[in-house]
Amino acid sequence: MGQNTDLALESYRGLSEARELTGVISEEYYDSDAAATVSKTKIISAEAAEKLGKPKGVYITIECDRPLSEYLGDIAAQQRVVLLSECLSEVCKASDETLVLGLGNRDITPDALGPLTAERVFATRHIKRYASELFGFGMSQVSAVSAGVMAKTGIESQEIAASLCKAVSPAQVIVCDALACAEPSHMGRTIQLCSTGISPGSGVENARAELSERFLGVPTAAIGIPTVSRMMSDDTRFDSLMVTPKQIDKLIKAGAELISAAINSYLHPELTSSEINSILW
Numbered sequence: 001m002g003q004n005t006d007l008a009l010e011s012y013r014g015l016s017e018a019r020e021l022t023g024v025i026s027e028e029y030y031d032s033d034a035a036a037t038v039s040k041t042k043i044i045s046a047e048a049a050e051k052l053g054k055p056k057g058v059y060i061t062i063e064c065d066r067p068l069s070e071y072l073g074d075i076a077a078q079q080r081v082v083l084l085s086e087c088l089s090e091v092c093k094a095s096d097e098t099l100v101l102g103l104g105n106r107d108i109t110p111d112a113l114g115p116l117t118a119e120r121v122f123a124t125r126h127i128k129r130y131a132s133e134l135f136g137f138g139m140s141q142v143s144a145v146s147a148g149v150m151a152k153t154g155i156e157s158q159e160i161a162a163s164l165c166k167a168v169s170p171a172q173v174i175v176c177d178a179l180a181c182a183e184p185s186h187m188g189r190t191i192q193l194c195s196t197g198i199s200p201g202s203g204v205e206n207a208r209a210e211l212s213e214r215f216l217g218v219p220t221a222a223i224g225i226p227t228v229s230r231m232m233s234d235d236t237r238f239d240s241l242m243v244t245p246k247q248i249d250k251l252i253k254a255g256a257e258l259i260s261a262a263i264n265s266y267l268h269p270e271l272t273s274s275e276i277n278s279i280l281w
Contacts, residue, residue, distance in 0.1 A: 004230045006179035007192055008059035009039055011052045014182070023048030033079040035065040038087075055212070057196035060087045064189040068225070068258060069250035077258065081273070084191065084223075084262035088174075091195040093219045095140070095171035097125075098267055099164055101211070102146040103157055103177040103198075110227040110244045112252050113178040113259075115146040120260030122268060122276045125168065138270020143168050158209035158216075165216050173197075173220040175211050176259055178252075180242070181226035187244065188251040191225050191259070198222040223263075225255045 005011060012024070023045025030037050039061045043049050049056045062083065092098075102118025104111040121144035128135045147153075147160045161173065175198050181187060197212030197220035213220050227248065231241040245251055264276050 004180055005182040006198075006224065007061065007181050007186065007190065007226065008041055008043075008052065008054045008194065009061040009192070010182050010186070011054055012041055021048055021051060024052075031079075031083055033076070034062075034083045035076045036080065036083065037063045038083070039063070040090075055196040057194055058091050059196075060091060060193045062087070062191040062193075063186070064191075067188045067245070067247070067251065068191075068254040069188065069247050077254075080258060081261045081265060084193075084258065085265040087193050088221070088223070088262060088266040091193045091221045092174060092266070093172045097141045097169070097171040098143070099161075099168060099170035099173045100142060100144040100263060101157075101161055101164070101173060101175045102144070103149075103175060103211075105149045105152065106146070109248050109252055111149075111178050113225060113227065113255050114176045115148075116252060116256035117176045117260045117263075118144045118146045120256060120264075120280065122264050122271075122280060124268075136270070138268055140267040142267050143170065156209045158211055161211050161216055165218060170218055172218055173211070173216055174263060175220060175222045176263075177222065177224045178227040179224040180228050180230070182229065184229045184243070186226050187229055188225070188227065188247070188255075191223065191255075193221065193223045195219070195221050198224070223259055225251075225259075227251065227255075 025042040028039045041059045043054060043056045100118055100121045102114035104114035106112045106115040123142050123144040124139050125141050125143045128141050145164060147157045150156055177198055179192060199210045211220055228242045228244050231238050231243050261273055
């Protein structure tokens, strides 16, 4: 049975000849303030991309010491926002015009990360267009949309994203989606960022049309948290069974709060989280 994973780190670690593989630059360090291990992998050759099954680009994985749901409101959670915001600056293009796109089905808890994140992002495009006197220093022009899923909309996420890019002309896109992992220990405690966009559902063998710079025409970064993993069993009846953590509702809430806070911090560096929350809520 092959790996079913959206994590570049798992693809790299699972490759027997990874250490001898050329075209990959990797580094790893521990951030004690955020209580997390940070792994950065840069795929720079077509050969490495083919062997790893990932496009060329930058991949950053943050492996937290404990599940994200256990950090709500503590100091490590605040430091993790700072770390995640810094990592976003490495996979995104510095820009004043950004489209944040949340993918997934809000009605299915393990798949609700994208929609819940998008609704917590501080959107400002309308402020700049219709109340420019309120558009302050340190604000970026941001649009935030939850794209839904094709089963409910009848439209591919790529088609929605392409239409939005045509309408609002962003300089970059940030996509947020729930991910799949091969190693169950990564569920709910790992965050992946990449500069290459995303193929929704690829980790659960339900790949939809790719969202990337190649298709959208603008730099496209992606961020997500693994919320499901394939059940490992010798019984072939369970080959297609996916599992999710028991505390998935708390995980999705914590993950959406973390990612949206990091995106807000990255896009609106002069605003504090308290100021942004007072506007949103």
